[in-house]
Every structure is written in C-alpha cells, then in structure tokens.
Amino acid sequence: TSDKPAPSASGASAGAPAGSAGPADKGTGEQSKFFVQADYDAQMAMRKAQATGPSDKPWEQSIDPQLVDTAEFKKAGPYHLCFSNAAVDNPWRQVGWKTMQAEVALHKEITEFTALDAEGKDDKQISDIAELQGKGCDALIVSPNTTATLTPAVSGACPKVPVIVFDRGVQTDCPVTFIKPIGGYAFGAAAAEFLVDKVPAGGKILALRILPGVDVLETRWSAAKVAFDKSDLQVVGVEFTDGDAAKTKSVVSDYIQRYGKIDGVWMDAGATAVAAVEAFEDAGQPVPPINGEDQQDFLKKWSDAKLTAIAPTYPTYQWRTPVIAALKILKGEQVPKVWNLPQPAITQENLATYLKPGMPPLHYALCGCEDLPGYPEKWGGTS
Amino acid sequence: MTQQLKLRPVPAGGSLIRRLSADRPARPVYVALALLVVLGWLVFALDGGAFLSQENIVGIQQRSAALGIVAVGQTLVILAGSLDLSVAYLISLTSLVTAEIMAGSDTGVPVAVAAALAVSALTGLVNGLIVTRLRVHAFIATLGVALVIRGALDARYDGPAGSVPESFQHLGYDRIGPLPVSALLWAAVAAGAWLLLSRTRLGYRIYAVGGDTEVARLSGVRTERVVVAAHVLCSVCAGIAGLLLASRLGAGAPTVGTDGGYDLESIAAVVLGGTALAGGRGGVAGTVGGVLLLAVLDSIFNQLEVNSFAKDVVRGVILVAALAIYARRRRTR
Amino acid sequence: MLRMTGIGKSFLGVRVLGGVDLEVSAGEVHAVVGENGAGKSTLMKILAGVHAPDEGTIEIDGRSVTFGHPVEAQRAGVAIIYQELTLLPERTVAENVFLGREPVRRGMVDRAAMESATGELLKSLGEESFGPRDLVRRLSVARQQVVEIAKALSLNARIVVMDEPTAPLADHEVELLYTLVRRLTARGIAVLYVSHRLREIFDLADRITVLKDGARVTTAEASSLDTAALVRLMVGRELDSYYPPRAAGPPGEVILSVRGGGNTRLHGIDLDLRAGEIVGVAGLQGSGRTELAKALFGAEPFTTGEMTPRRPRSVREGIAAGIGLVTEDRKAEGILPNQRVRDNALLVARATGAPRNGIERLLERVRLSPPRPAQEIRLLSGGNQQKVVLAKWMSVAPRVLLFDEPTRGVDVGAKAAIHDLMRELARDGMAVLMISSELPELIGMSDRIVVLREGRVAGELPAGSSEEAVMRLAAAS
C-alpha cells in the first residue's frame, strides 16, 4: 500500500456537513455554526478554575458560582418532586436515571417523585411538562430533549413552579438554576490537546463523530477543530458513525487500508471507541493515541492493551445534582444560577481508580454512585 | 357523458344508521377504547389521580393531535392500497420549512403555511407518481423518498432551526374551553377525510382502487390519479402535522418526525382502527379510535410511570392481539 | 354503426391480433367465436379501451375514435361485461353498478339517486332476491353476474359487449339473459356476444365472426352456418364427433364410496364411484356441486357420514387417499401464474413428496402443444393452462379424479382434447367425477348422472338421459 492519498481522499476528508475544507486546510472542514467563541473561552477558563464545594462530592461542587436567592420558593416539607426526562434510550441516560432515583431515595423529605419519560420525542416532552404542572409538584426538574424546542414549555412552567434544568439548557433564564458540567468544548479540547501532545508532527488524525446536528456533540468537535487547526497534525478524515460499532470498525479499517497508517483517533463520544481500537488490532497494527469516554469497556481495553489514551468525561453524576438543588431551593438556600460541575478527564495516572471490574461494559465510571444505596446491583454490576 | 338514466331520489330511510354502521370495522376499536377508559379510570382512582380531570383529557387530546392528523392521511393511502413510510421525514421537513420562513415574524405566517403545504403536496405527488408511473411498490417507493428527504435534512440542517412567532403558537397551545386548538384541527382534518371518503367520488374511488385496482380500472376509474391523489392528501396531512409541531416546538426540528415515530405509529393506529392493510376496507372513524386508544394507553402508562421498554412490549402485544381479533371476526362472519 | 379496421395487437412481442376487421350494425347481435387464445377477449378489450391497439382504427357512427382508458370508451357509448368478474366484493351493489360514474349533487355523491336507479335496473332484470345496498361479497357468483349486467346496462350504451357472460350461469339463468339481449337489440343497441357455447351462438346471433390465431376467418350470417360448419371454421379441421365413445363393458370395482356424507352445505350424500366410470354431477347454481367435490377431496371435508377410503379431513389426506381435484376457478385455485409450466405440473408431486414422472412424458400425455416446460403458465391460453392442471394431477396417478367445470372457458379444440383424456383415464381404471353446467357436455360424457338439489342427491339418471329429465330433477320444488 501507498501513503499517497487515493483520488477521493480530499473528498472523503471533507465529510463534514459543509463538504469544503477550512481556511487553514487541516482537513477539518468549516467551523460548526454551533461554535460560540465566548462560550468556548469561558469553558477553556473553567477547565483551569478550581471548583468550590466538598472535594469528595464533585456533584455538589460548582465552578465560579453566581448565587441566586431562592427565599421565594421556601416551603415546608414533605416535598413532591417532578421530573420530565427526555429519554432513557442510551446507556449514559440509563446510568444517570438510576443515579437520580437513588439520590431521591436518600432524602426522606421527598415523599413523592413523579417522573415522565418523553421517549426522545419533543412533542411528548412538551405535553409531559404540561401534565406535570397539574400534578401538584413542588419543584420541576427538566432534562430537555432539545434546547430550542423545549424552551416554550419550560417558559410556561417557570411561573408556576421552581424549575431546575440540567444536562442540556433552554433558551430562557427563567429556570432557577441550570446544572451542567463544564461542557462540550472542554470535552473536545481535552481529547484534541492530548492527541496534539502525543502524535508526532504531521501525523494523520481520523476524527469520528456520531451524528451531525447534536448540540453537545457539535461543540465537542468545534473545540477539537480549533485545536487541530492550530497544530501541525493533518486530519485525514471526519466521519460519522451513527454510534454504530460495526460501522465504526469498518470506517477505521477503510482508513487504515487507504492511508496505510493512522496516527491518532479523535472521537466525539466514547461508545464506539473499543470498536475503533479493535480495527487496529485486527489490521495487525499498533493502536495509536486515541480518546474514549468513561465507559468501562473502554477503560478495560485501555488497561489490558496498554493504550496511549485519554477519556474526557461528561459525568453522569450530574444526575444527582438536580435533586440536591431542588431541596436547596425548597429550603430557601442559595444556588448558583448556572451550576457548573467539574468535568474531570481520566488519564493514565488515575485510570486504576475508575476501572471497576464487575460493572457492565457500558457503565459510566463517573456516576458518583458508589456511595448510594443499592450499588452495584442496581446499576447492573456485581460486587 | 352518456349517462342518461333518470336519477330519482328515494326516501332515505334509515340511511343515517346505515352510514354510521358503514364504518363497521371500527366498532371493536371503540369497544376496546371504552374498556380502556374504564381501566384508566380505575388505575387513576387507585393511584390517586383523576383520569377524567380536565388536565388529563386535554393532555390526551394534545398528545394525539399530531399523530391523529398523520394517521388520517395514512388511512387514505392505505385504503387506496398503498402505504406511506415517508411521513416522518416529511413532518420534520415541513416543520423546518414553516419555522424558517416564519423566522419569528407574524407576516411570514401565511407564506410559511402555504409553503409547507406546497412542499408536502409536492412530496405526495412524487410518492404517487413513483408508485403509479414507475410501478415501484409503495413500501420501497416511500422508503426511498424518505431517504431522499433525510439526505436533504442531514445536508442542510444540524439542529432545530427557524422560529415561530408567538401568534402562530396559539395553534399548538391555546384552548377553546376544554378543547385544545390542536385537537380541533385534528377533528377538522378527520371530519374532512370522513366526508371525502363517504360522500365524494374521490372517496368512492379510493375504496375501489384499494379493493381491486384492475376492477376499478376496467370500470372506468382512472386508478393512477386516485392513488396519486391519496398520496398527495396523505402528505398534506403530514404537512399539517408538521405545522402543528412547529407551532408546539416554536421552531423546526430535523428529527421531530422520526423521533415521534410517526411512520410506523400512524400505520399501527390505522390498522388498530380496523382498516385493512391491503386496502379497500375501513375508514377514518376507526383510525380516530385507534389514535385515541394509543393516547389513552399512553396516559395510563404515564400515570403508572411504566418504563419505555415495558410500554413497547405492551404496545406490540396489543397491536398483534387486535389484528388477530379482527382476522377472527372476519373469518367467522 | 361500429367499424373496426385492421386491428393488430402484440403482447410482449407476441402477435395476438393482426389485421382484424369487424363491422357491427345497430340492433344486431354479433357473435365472435374462436378457440381459446384466438384473441376474442383481446379484441373486445381494445374496443373497451383496456388495451390500445398497435395498429388499426375504430369508428363509431363514422367518426374515428381512440380510447386511452376504459372511461373514454364508456363515454363513447361502449359497455362491456368482461370475461372475468369485475366487481368489488366489499362494496354494495349500487356502488359497484355506478363505480367510476357516481352521480353527484352539489359536489357530494348522491347515494339516494344511485340506489334508486340501481333498484330499477335490478327490477328490469327480474332480480328481486337482493337489493342495491347488499354487499357484493354476500352474493352468489350467478347473482354477481347479474350485477355485472346491470352495471353494463346502467351505462345506457349503444354497443354492449358480452365476453362469455354465461360462463357462471346455469341454464335457466341463461334464458333470462336471452330475453335481456333481445330487449337491448329491440332498442337498437348493438350486442357483441362472445361465447364458447355454440348453442347460445345459434340461439342469439344474427351474424357470426370467426377468429382464428388472431385473424378473422370470416363473418357470416348465422343462418348460413350449422354447428359442424362453425366448428370447422374455428378449428380449421373436422371434429368428427363431439364426444368420444363411452367405454364398452361394465364398470369395475367401487373405488370411492360415501354413505350419509354431510357438512354445512351438504346433507346425506350417498355416492359410489367405480373404476372406469365417468359420473356426471348436475345441479343448479348453488346446489352444492362444488362443495361435493371439495368434500370428497378433503378441502371442505364431510363432518358426518362414512366414506371409503377413509374420510379425508384435509387436502393432503385426500391426495394420500388417491383423490385429485381439478378446480372450477382455474385462475384463483388452479395455477401458479408466475411459475413455469414444469413447476405447475410437478406441484402436487413435490408437495406430497411423491415420486414423479418425467415432465416431458406428462406434457405429451395431456397433449400440451407446444410442450414448453420452461414457459410461464400465465402466458398460456386457458385450454393449455387446463391441460397443465391435468398434468399436475396425473403426475401422482390418483385413483379418483374430480373435475369441476373442466372445460369452462375452454375452446372446442382443447375441450375435445380434455374429453378424450377423461375417457382415456377412465379406460385406464380411474374413477372420474365430472361437474358441468353445460348439460350437453354432461350428458355426452357421463356414464350416469347424479343430480344435486339444495345439497342433497335428488336422483340419478342413466347415460343418454335427456336435458329435460336432468332439469326436472334439478329444479323440482
């Protein structure tokens, strides 16, 4: 095989939506329209900032909090909490949902907890939020399915009940607090900077993305793009995998075949990282530096195959925070307007602490659930 | 026309009853619906809620409006012996067309509505022409068109876009008394389709073509036009659903149709309502019952906080069981 | 009034009509006859706008017309009763009659007008057993044919085409049709009449056009021809005698016997079938002839009574007991339209795992011509299709073969071949049961005739009985 790109290589490498190369022509394509410089700068700053709060409970920590007063919501217990969930259709949401339920069980003062699952349907979630308002909730937690489209529904609920939004935001500041980890830019940048650091100059990078158009994923890629454009690496391909392991493996195999050698793999989510690693193994090649996420299957592979890897995270422990926030609000305690949770990355140094034998392969290590009742069985693990 | 027979009206004795029972296949779904309402009432009572409360009834109506409108359209194509798997992507497309043209301004509303309906009618025309002219099985034809729309959506959009002015959101959120505007819209679409099927030539011919295309053709029906018309109407219904969803979401979304599963769910609602998948038998009344059945079921699931996996199992079982009952009734008749 | 000139048509590159001329004048019954596949139906369908001719012209009242769709022919005053039933079972009689031409008032279909007009049409046809609001699905085939006729009449057409209108009718219903045709011609309407039943042709026709292999052989005054001459024109040779001679000598042992057989439609059936014998079954439409055949075969089994061999409870048991059934509805129950002749002929053997004979010998035996095992059966004429159906049964050599309307819609040539074959099978020791609505055929072929009435055996007649005797038994009240 030859290192000379096949005739189609330029086309394939421009697989990003716009289909044309960026000005720097690092093969990364145009910057995403989701990219907001101010947000990017803020997240880059937060990565270096120190979080306040109990050090052993990252889900109670916050970075740079702007506290707001909640006395108007103060109310005597017991409490009825309501939760409108976008979906439980992937392992990340599964782990988070179980964690939240366990957190609720921790608090005796919550006597009722009503949760509706929108099954990934915006329209259903709008109806769900409306329906929950009729159930006499003391506080409403919302994990929006999409940002723009859930805004009217959340705006409608704000006047009636204190609203707590987490994971994805909405385009209104009416919720009492919005809880999120630092964000997608931080994730994408952490992985890209690792590759820039580990891959020799001129190395060929393959970027694997799940789908276009998902806000969290778009920000991850746009931050990575910034990093790659500044570097001396060459991004030879940006491909969408639909989150499908078989497709991921095929795509990586194709690139190995076409370029002879790939020097680094960037991924916008870790679900198919193991498949990408296996593609190199099956081709009989050493696995280049790669990033995954905090899922057990990747951490295990990392440790077993002694990979050069990093696992930025989007911690599932954020599912604990809304319950804590709701109680604080109902007790009239101050909460941050935007509750930025720390977002650690798993590195070679701390890998061992996050590797948890006995947990299912798709379990997320940063669930913060180890101290919760029912662990590990409730999360599908064995002790 | 050489039609010279004298047509004298005869006293229409008992024709109302006849017409009501003309949609006979729909009866079981209403029996099931009644049973489910009783069950719902029981479940809510035991669970400390009020099934027949205004919130819940409004909720059921709003939940069913979009699916209901799509399913009415789907009824027309299925009766005509065809099928439309492209509605889900079309809904996404029209929601985006609507929201982008409106761009948050009131003045854009009429143009946007017209454009959304035009886009959907055009899609229906394409579906219909592929099925009739190119003789591609509707399953493949509409699946292919769905893929094409998906490609267009993927290429152009990577998230919600456009925005809908406050005035247009009345469609999705307002109520007249206990009746949400969206439910009234659904009722209007259903009534229109019912009138079409039971009182117009096109309706008669839709049944004829679905019953037996060759017979219809030999009897002088321009079958291809009928199939195309049914597809256009179905797509327009999907377009209306897109409008409604845009108004509810306040924006257009490239995944709203597929996330809602409107393709397979609308087909499920239609067959639950007793319309034969092969065409030629059934009607809108059944479909309305089918959609309501699914909505009441959802409401009960919500009250019981059943997880989504269990819901799928129950839905699957109900679908198959219902069709088995229909098949049995048909055989023993 | 109607002039078709130089009509030519090919299907898939096969020429089925070439240079056919046809002239019909007002008030005339013009018969079109010919063997299966001669192109009669194709010619009629061209007139009805179903097929576009490749060449030739059609003139009505001296004006040249072209029909791109059946509706255009309707508008030009042509109505047609197709060879196959063209009704929607799930719709009402009125909806069927006015299909494609529903009367509208203020944009809405005028049901009342439609139903009253249908009611009157039915009344004028002497039909009172059902009304405009009945579902067609609930009507017998004969009644459905009445609906078909009403549908054609409702057009108030000037040219009415009837393509084998009597195929599903019993004799007394045929009489009704005669009256109707005469009434039409009295009003100056031209009737084009296609039938394989030569008696009807001579009863009705003023002129006869004979088609052979897609070309017109002649058009002649009906009075100038007799049956023999007509058959000669149709097949191009002399068919010596109509029916092959009966076997000499007494029939053999009893192969199949029923005592007190009954199910929902049949009651107390007693019947013996002997080796070497052809037993005819007569009866009016709906008398249960088909049910009898299906019960003996196991398709709609007897639920009571004794039978030797053991009462079959399923088709497979019937086949295992050595029984075969040639069904009356070839298209729906007889053939696999998209499969090759070979696969059709071997179907029973394959389905039951029986050892099978060489396909060539089989096709030769049923006189399939030309014998092309690789051809798809739907491209064959009705007569040839029927021969393949016969081959299908002969491949497993049954001891009893039941024929339900074996020559329905089959031309004289193929008919003679099938008759010969039935005789030959009987001679070889098979027991043959034959249901036919054509009494001359039944009488000509049968060694004895069992007459059914309302699901019971009304009586039995010896060979050579008269048509009157059969009808008396069948219709007695």
Next chain:
Amino acid sequence: MRRALPIFVVLAGLLVAIAIVNPYFLEPPAFLAFVKRAAPLVILAAGQYFVIVSGEFDLSVGSLVTAEVVIAARLIDGSAEATWPVLALMIAFGLIVGLVNGIVTTLLRVPSFITTLGMLLILSGAVFLWTGGSPRGALSEQFRQLGRGSLGPVPWSVLILAAVAAAAVCAMRAGFGHTLVAAGDNDRAAALSGVRVARVRTVAFMISGLSAAVAAILLGGFAGVSAQVGKGLEFQAITAVVLGGVALGGGRGSVAAAMAGAFTLEALFTLLNLYGISGALEPAVQGVIIIAAVALGAVRFPRARAAAAS
C-alpha cells in the same frame, strides 16, 4: 435466473467502479474484507428472501439481531465455557421468534407486516427490560472469533456466508423451495395441490429468525456488544431483496439474486464512501438509486419467444 441477471450486472458494474477508485479493492485481502463486512446483511437478505417469496414480510429481524447480541452478552458474561451453549441458545431463540411470527401470521391470520412490527416492539422492549435498560455482561473471545477472526487468510464470516448461501440455494432447489414459491404465488392453488401453506410459511419465518441469529453472531463478533447493532437492518434487508428483483407479494425471484442485492447495497455504500458522499447526502443517493433500480426492474423487456396458443 434470467430474471436475476440485471442485478448481477449492476453488482459487477459497482465492483468495477470501486476497483477503479481503489485498485487494491479486487485483491484478495481487500475483497475478502468487503465480503466479510457484507456477510451479515447478505445472510439477513437470504433469510428475508424466504419470507418475501412466500408472500410475507419480516420487519422484526433488526430488533432480533439486537436482542440476540444483548442476550448473548448477558448470558456469556465473558466466560469461555458458556460460549457454545449460548451460541446454541441464540440459534434456538431465532428459530422460536420465527416460529411465533409464523404461527401468528398463518394461524391467527394477522398480516405479517403487523405481526413482525409487533414482534419488533416486543423484542426491543423485552430484552432491555430484562437487562435493565442497556447491555450487560460481555462476549467471550471465542464468540468474537466467529465475526472477527479468520481461518488462514479467509475470515470465518466468509466461510459461514458461503455455507449459508449454499444451504439457501439448495433449499430453494429442493421440494421445499418450490412449495414455498408456490405458496407465495397463489396460496389457494398451492393449498389445493397439497402444499401445507401455513407450515411452509412458518418455516420461512423460522429461516428468517435463524438468519438473524447467525447475523447477530457475526455482528456481535465483529464489533462487540452494543444496544443498536440491529438498528435499521430490517429495512436494509428488505431493500436488498427487492433490489435483487424479488417481488414483494411473493412468488417471484431467486435467493441468489436476493443475496446479490445485499452485496449490491453494500457495494453501493462502499462506493458512496469512496466518492466522499459519506454522511449527509448518502441516504439521498441511496434512496434515488433504490427507487431507480426497482423501477427499472419493473419494466418488462419484450421477449423474443412466442407465447403458446393451443
């Protein structure tokens, strides 16, 4: 076979087009990799063919594949000893799901579109109900070998595919195949000729379930556990079969052509990828090509041979 010719021509054309862009494509390793990648879909298409030619549909294969992989992962849980029993269990499970589909369709007379749509919902719901929302456990290395490993230079999946193809072609040549096609062409005529229509159709569904089990073994082996291995496979399999010129509604088309249809679809994906039409526009191109292919297939070409007249 004559009717199947176009799809083989199209397939050959696509392969040549790929080879032009990527000259290594037709060399053994690359070509075997292609076949290996195509194997699951080809096997599914073969299974789907049996159902379609008998006049039915099977929409449940996609979720059956997912269910099989998830079940296998939970039961094997990384243990080598459990591998073979679980493989047997997967095969049995596929057959049972097919049996249920078949019985509901033939005996209860539920249209197969609905039967298998219901089965799709039930399977995808039940399996995750059982595992608590997302896959658990892990596949063993032995299990993975079937989809990942190879015997000398030839991947196991290619060998399995060859065996499946041979078996499918033999089944269609045998009496069973003919009776199956007969049932699809005209079920009443077939029943009156002694074909056990309900039984052969049920067997067809079981074959489809079996093919889903085999595809699950290969896919799980190839890429490991995931909650969405089977996503969309039912539509791909049906598309492949139809692309192969098999008529929806039954009675027409050959299994070899159906498998060629699957290869064609896979080659199409590869080609689109090579030309950089990956991502956004891929579905659009795919949609147009599928409609075009089926439309062209529906056009009947004149035949030289005369239809017989008696």
